[in-house]
Each structure stands twice: as structure tokens, then as C-alpha cells.
Amino acid sequence: MKVTVDEDxxxxxxxxxxxxxxxxDQREDDGVVLLLDAAPAEGFHAAVREAANVCPAAAITVAETA
Incomplete structure (x- = not known):
């Protein structure tokens, strides 16, 4: 899995x-998302997919990797 975020x-x-x-995480000054791990461990995959799906700004992209 590869995760990217669009801070804009x-x-x-x-x-x-x-x-x-x-x-x-979020930046302290404006609350914009900070990506801490672009290739999270498998145990986090389901939660990362959920985060991408519920993001109101569609700022999170998940690419499945082989």
C-alpha cells in the first residue's frame, strides 16, 4: 500500500x-494533514482505507501495491 495526501x-x-x-497527524498551526507513514504496515491497511473513504475533502489517496 502507498498512501499520498493532497495538503491543498x-x-x-x-x-x-x-x-x-x-x-x-495534523499540523499545529492550521490542522492540515501530515502523512507520517506513506507505506504503513499491513495491520493498518483497513483503517487507512477507511480514513481515505471518509475524508470529507478526498485528500487521501491509497494505491494498492503488489
Whole structure:
């Protein structure tokens, strides 16, 4: 899995951080998403997919890798 975020699209809702704090964080000054791990361990994959699906700004992209 490869995760990317579009900081320009992020609205700072923070849902991703609540779901997977091991992979996502937020900048202190404006709440924009920070990607902590672009290739998370398999145990986080389901939660990362959920974070991407519920992101109100569609700022998270998940690419499945072989």
C-alpha cells in the first residue's frame, strides 16, 4: 500500500488522525494533514482505507501495491 495526501485539498477535519494516528497527524498551526507513514504496515491497511473513504475533502489517496 502507498498512501499520498493532497495538503491543498485537506480541510483539517482530523478524521484520519482519529482513525489511524500511527499514519496521520495534523499540523499545529492550521490542522492540515501530515502523512507520517506513506507505506504503513499491513495491520493498518483497513483503517487507512477507511480514513481515505471518509475524508470529507478526498485528500487521501491509497494505491494498492503488489
Amino acid at each position: 485539498r485537506c480541510c483539517g477535519a482530523g478524521t484520519c488522525v482519529l482513525l489511524v494516528p500511527e499514519v496521520f
